[in-house]
Amino acid sequence: MSLAPERYKRQLALPDITLADQQRLAETHIAMIGAGGLGCAALPYLAAAGVGHISIYDDDNVSRSNLHRQTLYKDSQIGSNKAELAAQYARDLNPEIQVDAYPKRFGDGDINRVRFDILFDGSDNFETKTFLNTLSIKHEVPLISASVNQWQGQIGYFAGFAKDYPCYHCLFPELPGDARNCNEAGILGTSAGLTGMYQVHLLLLALLGKKTAHPGTVLTFDFAGMRMQTLHLKKDKTCPHCKDAEIDWAPQKETQDMVEMISMTELSEKEHIIVDVRRDDEIAVDPIVSDNLIHMEVSTVPKRHEELPRDKLLAFVCAGNVRSVQAAEYLQGLGYDNVIVLDKFSV
Numbered sequence: 001m002s003l004a005p006e007r008y009k010r011q012l013a014l015p016d017i018t019l020a021d022q023q024r025l026a027e028t029h030i031a032m033i034g035a036g037g038l039g040c041a042a043l044p045y046l047a048a049a050g051v052g053h054i055s056i057y058d059d060d061n062v063s064r065s066n067l068h069r070q071t072l073y074k075d076s077q078i079g080s081n082k083a084e085l086a087a088q089y090a091r092d093l094n095p096e097i098q099v100d101a102y103p104k105r106f107g108d109g110d111i112n113r114v115r116f117d118i119l120f121d122g123s124d125n126f127e128t129k130t131f132l133n134t135l136s137i138k139h140e141v142p143l144i145s146a147s148v149n150q151w152q153g154q155i156g157y158f159a160g161f162a163k164d165y166p167c168y169h170c171l172f173p174e175l176p177g178d179a180r181n182c183n184e185a186g187i188l189g190t191s192a193g194l195t196g197m198y199q200v201h202l203l204l205l206a207l208l209g210k211k212t213a214h215p216g217t218v219l220t221f222d223f224a225g226m227r228m229q230t231l232h233l234k235k236d237k238t239c240p241h242c243k244d245a246e247i248d249w250a251p252q253k254e255t256q257d258m259v260e261m262i263s264m265t266e267l268s269e270k271e272h273i274i275v276d277v278r279r280d281d282e283i284a285v286d287p288i289v290s291d292n293l294i295h296m297e298v299s300t301v302p303k304r305h306e307e308l309p310r311d312k313l314l315a316f317v318c319a320g321n322v323r324s325v326q327a328a329e330y331l332q333g334l335g336y337d338n339v340i341v342l343d344k345f346s347v
């Protein structure tokens with residue numbers, strides 16, 4: 001998919017979110033299991049942040065008693081499937097991402113068929129949470145799970161398949177005695193909303209490689225007292241579900257050194273060569289005028305890079321600042337020190 005920086009400009013304005021991070025979000029595939037109170041709160045931000053592929057599983061239809069907390073749905077949609085409605089909402093919000101609806105329960109076959117980067121557990125019962133934990137361990141996919149019961153909420157980030165990180169059962173060795181779902185236990189809509197929002201916040205921080213969001217992070221909420229606690233849980237070495245895990249797994253994907261981006265004004269003060277990696281048809285309608293310009297379509301860079309001088313500052317440019325980052329990072333990987341990305345929106 002393409003990346004439109006305008007849409008993500010405000011999050012990219014944060015000094016610690018780079019275009020490479022944004023690209024990583026775009027390449028991420030999340031399974032959202034359950035599109036109830038937690039999913040409804042999380043999905044808009046997941047889609048809006050640019051998570052590139054979201055598969056939503058829910059076999060349930062909207063009922064009137066859902067509406068006080070499942071705020072993606074309208075009264076006129078009572079009786080319709082939640083996965084399909086939620087997916088349409090996310091597609092309307094961000095047409096640049098792929099959102100699939102599965103009006104069914106999530107099963108072992110689904111995770112076998114597709115490789116997910118993270119499982120988002122928006123289910124409302126412990127049987128499903130236990131099942132998702134088993135799948136997480138078996139298929140080596142991290143799990144971000146949450147639950148709300150009356151005024152209590154909790155969220156956990158689990159990776160029981162890894163030797164250093166806990167699974168869901170390290171936190172809950174036995175199912176809580178009052179494991180009722182919110183249909184039975186009662187809940188204020190904002191308690192579900194806040195939990196879902198923190199759950200997606202934790203997920204985004206994890207995807208962005210924030211050290212504060214690592215497996216074992218557990219947040220607990222007392223919504224009546226408006227208190228929150230953050231715990232860092234270790235693997236329970238006696239946990240029958242995950243104690244034998246031997247995988248050495250690092251939650252954060254490796255990121256290369258960030259390639260700096262520069263504006264046309266800043267670039268003009270330095271000796272440079274602009275490397276335009278767009279296609280001919282793009283250049284024909286929007287040419288960049290410069291005396292120091294080389295046209296090298298991005299796909300030809302691996303073959304042609306030796307035509308580029310190593311002793312000059314090479315400023316890569318494309319239409320949306322994605323291919324230029326790819327090309328610059330590729331050259332950086334080959335040992336070119338003097339590479340930079342020219343911000344096309346400044347040209």
Ligand SMILES: [Zn+2]
Nearest residue numbers: 167170239242
């Ligand atoms: Zn465990």
